[in-house]
Amino acid sequence: MTAQLLVEKKKLENPPLKIHYLGDRVLRQPAKRVAKVDQSIRQVAQQMLQTMYSADGIGLAAPQVGIHKQIIVIDCEPDNPDNKPLVLINPTIKRFGSKLCDAQEGCLSIPNVYLDVMRPEEVEVAYKDENGRPQTLKADGLLARAIQHEMDHLNGVMFVDRVENGLALTEELNKHGFSPQAVKPLA
Known part of the structure; x- marks a missing residue:
């Protein structure tokens, strides 16, 4: 039986957590593995949703x-x-698909900036669910892209670090008040 995290899909005037923006050092620190999935971890996941x-x-x-x-x-x-949100704890990508796909991405930590990023079209990811049970998921399309995008954050990587069009990147960031110096290109 799953202890599905019940979260209403609605906007709260005062969300429980504060989102950090590009340029904030916390976004560049690698995340630590969760030792034990317990009520405090489920509460964090609920607040994140x-x-x-x-x-x-x-x-x-x-x-x-x-x-x-x-x-x-x-x-x-x-x-x-009716669509159940996914909670992935300690996710690891087991396999990347061989086909690459270029698509537009955005990020809550870089509001209103949307740029093309090349990523594998499919992934297979292993993780623990909100009950601490091991799971494996094969994903493609938007879900595969979202998983890779969010997993990058766990390693201190942001989608703008993967943008190949430097001119478009600089223009978009400047237009929305972000410093291009905050980007750490993956070479």
């Missing part, structure tokens, strides 16, 4: 809210009340 829905996001990693634990929450269908 509430914060994500409040910000109109489809994914959120614990480092984005200043928590250095390997926890990510994802819901690619935030407007569908």
Whole structure:
């Protein structure tokens, strides 16, 4: 029986957690593995979901809210009340698909900035669910992209670090008040 985290998919006027933005050092620190999945971890995941829905996001990693634990929450269908959000604790990618796909990404830590990023189209990820049970998930499309994007956050990597079009990157960041110096390109 799953102790499904019950979170209403709605915007809260005062979300429980504060999202950090590009340039904040906490976003660059690698997250630590969760030793034990207990009620405190489930509560963090619940608050992360509430914060994500409040910000109109489809994914959120614990480092984005200043928590250095390997926890990510994802819901690619935030407007569908029947779609259960995913909680991935200590996720590891077991396999990447061979096909790459270029698609636009955005991030709650870099509001209003959307740029193309090349990523594998499919992934297989192993993780623990909110009850501490080991799970494996094969994902493609938007879900695969969201998993990779959020897992990057666990390693202090942000999607702008993966953007290949430097000119578009600099323009977009400047336009929205972010410093291009905060980007750490993956070479």
